[in-house]
Amino acid sequence: METDLGNRRALGLWLAHLRRTPLLIFLILYTVATGGPFLWVAAMSLRTTPEIFDNPYALPIPAHWGKFIDAWTVSKYGTYFWNSLIVVGGAVILLTIIGSMAAHCLARYRFRGNRAVRIAILSGMILPPQLLILSLFQILLQFGLYNSLPGVIIAYVSTQLAMTVYILEGFFAQLPQDLFDAARMDGYSEFQIFWRITLPIGMPAVFTTITLNFIILWNEFLYAIVLLTDDDKRTLPLGIMHFMGAHQLDVGMIATGLMISIAPVILIYAFFSDILIKGMTAGAVR
């Protein structure tokens, strides 16, 4: 990103005169506005509710780390966390397998109906969830999957499949055909080609879809609220909402729950930010 010095210099010049105080003030204000609320919740998650009502904007001194243990056990955030992990983990594994198989097939082979299949899958990307969710509710009810974690996994796989195939197919299509020709001459079967060539070489893209799907689904709310009603089956976003509904005034404990739900996402972002951003830009810039 640093290579295009000419670019930056040129633009740097025309913004130079504008850049002084107003711009600097704006940069600071916007940074405070975006980062501030996060730090605020982080601070509140370590403070008790009476402390917060005494002064909502003070530092967490002393820090009540024990609140996280309470949140995990007494406030059932632990249960919600595991439910989220099961649902999201299951959906991401299935999406990765099913999506990369379909993407490999679409990117690699010419066959009758190729275009139709592609359009059908991609149309899923702009489909409003409302069009699906009411009858999905009925269908899962019929099969006894309503109010169950597998039911939510199915819903998540079907809604994220389009984006997964879209990103993977775009990447797989760029892999040089020579690789596959060579593999065939070595006597690889079609499935071995997929398993031994496409997947290993396409790992960066596969990883992108994994992180992207994980974050999107970890934060998912609409399908979860329609398809899950048991308290013991709630995912983290639902659990927090439910807790908020029942204990409106226990701001301190809600904040702890919020931190628990943010933590995995921040961790992933800390380690895989480039991969994640590549995935997001692939979805929008291409």
Added chain:
Amino acid sequence: MSADVANTASVPSKGSAGIGARQASPGTIAVFLAPAAVIYAGFIFYPVLRTLYNSLHTVGAQGVSTFVGTENYIQLLTHDSVFWRAVGNTAVFTVVGTIADVLGGLLLALCLFSRAPFARALRIVWFTPVLMSYVVVGIIWVWLYDYDWGLINLVLHWLGLGALEQSWLGDPSTALWAVLVTHLWKWLGFNMIICLAALYALPSEVLGAAELDACGWVAKLVYIIIPMLRPTLLNLLVLSFIGKMMMFDLVWIMTGGGPLWATETVSTYVYKRAFKWNTFDLGYPSAIAVLWSAMIVVFIILMTRLLRQRDRLEF
């Protein structure tokens, strides 16, 4: 593409690698596509068809449905004032939000692109709201808007603008805008990242040439940068547009559609009619979903047509 002669098995024709190598037996293709096809048929196509079917019926809790023809749609179009209120709110949300989203994202990206100090760190901080779930964002902002101890009112008070203090989410005249600000806060970082990627992909000669022509920065933005970013901006407009047309989570978490339907969106209304009002009828909300989806698709087609058209005329 007339290569499907003589290609019964998955044997590649060695000489013409390009075409023959891309053939595979129908069986192979079926195996690769089967899982995706099953998921699609069972959980996308079938539900969509079933929603269409439901929209012409009254569907009871036990799955008993009575055919009512277009009655749901007629009711919806002529007698349902809440629906039209929701459409109005969603329209305001979508139009204002989409424009603000894309312009704001572009401006933030320009700030970072023009060598702002600490650009890398700022990019990371500005992007964090994108990663937070609507539940997290919604609850934080409900607190920020709180009448008694919310930061917004405290800052106003502190600035000596105490007269402006109010219950932002509780007042029908401000609630929609309060939710919109929160939505923008969450998504600006996303638009910024996309615009930034597109800015870095610009050919530097063009910007350099403009520099030589002593082009002012406004002129440069309007005549060079925006036209060259048009495909990206168009994508962002459509993405942002789709997202806001389907707006549910944030509204549901922050206001539940209230006060007095001031923030009701079509999505929250569908959800309420289907699961909250104890009407035990999935037919009517299905009709709303069908009608609304049709409108979304029409708008997306119009939007891409309109913007692409201008594209073609100028170049």
